[in-house]
Amino acid sequence: xxxxxxxxxxxxxxxxxxxxxxxxxxxxxxxxxxxxxxxxxxxxxxxxxxxxxxxxxxxxxxxxxxxxxxxxxxxxxxxxxxxxxxxxxxxxxxxxxxxxxxxxxxxxxxxxxxxxxxxxxxxxxxxxxxxxxxxxxxxxxxxxxxxxxxxxxxxxxxxxxxxxxxxxxxxxxxxxxxxxxxxxxxxxxxxxxxxxxxxxxxxxxxxxxxxxxxxxxxxxxxxxxxxxxxxxxxxxxxxxxxxxxxxxxx
Amino acid sequence: xxxxxxxxxxxxxxxxxxxxxxxxxxxxxxxxxxxxxxxxxxxxxxxxxxxxxxxxxxxxxxxxxxxxxxxxxxxxxxxxxxxxxxxxxxxxxxxxxxxxxxxxxxxxxxxxxxxxxxxxxxxxxxxxxxxxxxxxxxxxxxxxxxxxxxxxxxxxxxxxxxxxxxxxxxxxxxxxxxxxxxxxxxxxxxxxxxxxxxxxxxxxxxxxxxxxxxxxxxxxxxxxxxxxxxxxxxxxxxxxxxxxxxxxxx
Numbered sequence: 001x002x003x004x005x006x007x008x009x010x011x012x013x014x015x016x017x018x019x020x021x022x023x024x025x026x027x028x029x030x031x032x033x034x035x036x037x038x039x040x041x042x043x044x045x046x047x048x049x050x051x052x053x054x055x056x057x058x059x060x061x062x063x064x065x066x067x068x069x070x071x072x073x074x075x076x077x078x079x080x081x082x083x084x085x086x087x088x089x090x091x092x093x094x095x096x097x098x099x100x101x102x103x104x105x106x107x108x109x110x111x112x113x114x115x116x117x118x119x120x121x122x123x124x125x126x127x128x129x130x131x132x133x134x135x136x137x138x139x140x141x142x143x144x145x146x147x148x149x150x151x152x153x154x155x156x157x158x159x160x161x162x163x164x165x166x167x168x169x170x171x172x173x174x175x176x177x178x179x180x181x182x183x184x185x186x187x188x189x190x191x192x193x194x195x196x197x198x199x200x201x202x203x204x205x206x207x208x209x210x211x212x213x214x215x216x217x218x219x220x221x222x223x224x225x226x227x228x229x230x231x232x233x234x235x236x237x238x239x240x241x242x243x244x245x246x247x248x249x250x
Numbered sequence: 251x252x253x254x255x256x257x258x259x260x261x262x263x264x265x266x267x268x269x270x271x272x273x274x275x276x277x278x279x280x281x282x283x284x285x286x287x288x289x290x291x292x293x294x295x296x297x298x299x300x301x302x303x304x305x306x307x308x309x310x311x312x313x314x315x316x317x318x319x320x321x322x323x324x325x326x327x328x329x330x331x332x333x334x335x336x337x338x339x340x341x342x343x344x345x346x347x348x349x350x351x352x353x354x355x356x357x358x359x360x361x362x363x364x365x366x367x368x369x370x371x372x373x374x375x376x377x378x379x380x381x382x383x384x385x386x387x388x389x390x391x392x393x394x395x396x397x398x399x400x401x402x403x404x405x406x407x408x409x410x411x412x413x414x415x416x417x418x419x420x421x422x423x424x425x426x427x428x429x430x431x432x433x434x435x436x437x438x439x440x441x442x443x444x445x446x447x448x449x450x451x452x453x454x455x456x457x458x459x460x461x462x463x464x465x466x467x468x469x470x471x472x473x474x475x476x477x478x479x480x481x482x483x484x485x486x487x488x489x490x491x492x493x494x495x496x497x498x499x500x
Contacts, residue, residue: 011373057374077370087373120327122259123337124489128374220278241375 001066004073005096005249006080008032011087013053013127013236017215019063020050024170028052028088032063033096039076040069043105049102049131049243050109055235057128060091060242062102063247106246107227108172109192113201114237115187117178127185129182130201135206138183141176144207147217148200149174155224157200159232167193167224176204183208186241195232203230251316254323255346255499257492258282258311262302262336262485265375268311269301270316278338282313285333289326290319299352299493300359300442305485307378310341310492312352312499346499357497358422359442363435363451364487367428379432380451380487386458388433389479391426394457395435397467398450399424405474407450408443409482416473417443426454433458436491446484453480 010028012018018028032046049062071079073095080090086139116122117136148171155167173188187202203220206212210229220228260278268278282296299312321329323345330340366372366379367386398421405417408455423438435451453470456462462480469476 009370009373011376059372081370086376089370089373091370095364120259120331120339120341121336122309123339124309126261126336162255186311204396 001068001098002055003064003066003096003100004074004076004211005094005100006032006046006065006076007064007092007149007242009089009091010057010061011127012054012056014087015054015110017052017054017056018048018058020045026039027062028058028061029083031088032065032080036065037082038083039079041069042067042069043202047102050105050240052238052240053235056238056240058237061240062243064096064100064102066098073077094249100249102249105119105249106190107247108188108190110118110173110186110188110189110241111186111192111197112239112242113233114239115183115185115195115201115205115233116181116209117183118181118221127236128235128239130205132183133211134203134206136183137210138176138178138208140210140214141183141185141204141208144217145174145205146175147215147221152219152221153224154193154196156220156229157196157203158225159195159197160226162173162194164193169193186245197238198233198235199226199229199231200230202239205233206230214228251317251348252323252328253345253348253350254317255350256282256296256313256315256326256340257341257342258313259309259341262304262308262312264313264337265267265304266482267302267498268298268304268308269306276469278308279313281338282330283333285330286317288333289329290317291319291492292317292319296396297352299357300490302488302490303445303485306490307486307489308490309446311490312493313349314346314352316348316488343500351500352467353500355499356440358438358440358494359494360436360438360491361447362489362491362496363432363437363447363483364489365439365451365455365483366431367433369433372422377486378489380455380484382433382455384459386433386455387426387460388426388428388458390460390464391433391435391454391458393417393464394454394467395424395426396494397465397471398402398437402471404443404446406470406479407446407453408476409445409449412444414443419446438494447488448483448485449476449481451483451487455483456480480494
């Protein structure tokens, strides 16, 4: 028995999120599990390092699975891509120690949120950006984002349906930049709550519009109340960019 | 009666090309015509400046239509977008003289062709790039592209089903550049033959692979034979970037 580590990119448009759900065949994990069964004959469900919602994309999602197959771990990238739909791609596979559990390792995870700030939406980017026609002041967003760096209770930026025991998380890096006609929020941390990046993106955008002040962020954080923050930005602007495991998974 | 000029962006993935076809409701022009009928009550088919194939995209396609409506020409952008699917967007509308015919004006048209040169395809760009995993030498493509600038008989770069009376066209600018993990071919000219940009993209890519030499371009051009050139690159990498009418359409 050995364990295989997969880095996976996907277009979340046509899926009901990444996580396996009973009776729901259209999830990323369900497709990965079927591909593994096709490759090895084994029923060996993947363990995901995190879950993404319907419509959210990934460039570097991480999954592991156990197998007794003689297929070398680094060859699974070829075998699985052959068995997966083209909107799910394994970009790399390698062996990983049996005791590596992707949710029990210390890791930094990076998300990007893309806002298309043009008068009219671009049809070819409609599935990968949040189209915001109203002018946005990026400097205001940058000032507001600074309040979020570090360790905080992020209850205000968490969907009320969250079942997490603690809402304390650490954001190690956060930036907002204008790149061409897009505004890109990049955020790295040790863990993220349910809808956390999307609520941060929605709140920062309202600050960029002038609806709220950059230093309101301090009050929003300390309220520990979802109602204090702004809207949840839509899923299609969000992409799970990648992981940095503090202990190398190689 | 007045004439309205529309600049239109679309994602060609879900359409059978831009041009109206009898019995085919899923074309860009069919949707524009239905939206105009919805806005004005008039049956006033658009005239397109050019046609794109199924799966080809546009950022700056041009259409005109005649109307007796009292809707100001520059307001059609709002009215039509309300009536169009979100993968077709009017980006601008304005009045244009009645004698302006978009195919009878001297114009320069620019196309871009995007090649994704990575080992594995990116799911979120699969509909907007040609995924080419094999290494490509861009310098060889650039050298080969130089032979195409200027006035030539482009029969070798034209689908054999072309009904054009002359295959002589002028390319006023052509460039190939690597931008991140993509290779982008930009090509401007006074007119393009059926599949011309896609055959140029396919042939240049084969030269970039080392299958043909850059100076083979001279022989391919002079052969005036489609069989002399390389493959037709797939439609999804192609986007009609925009028009530059020598006589202003304003």
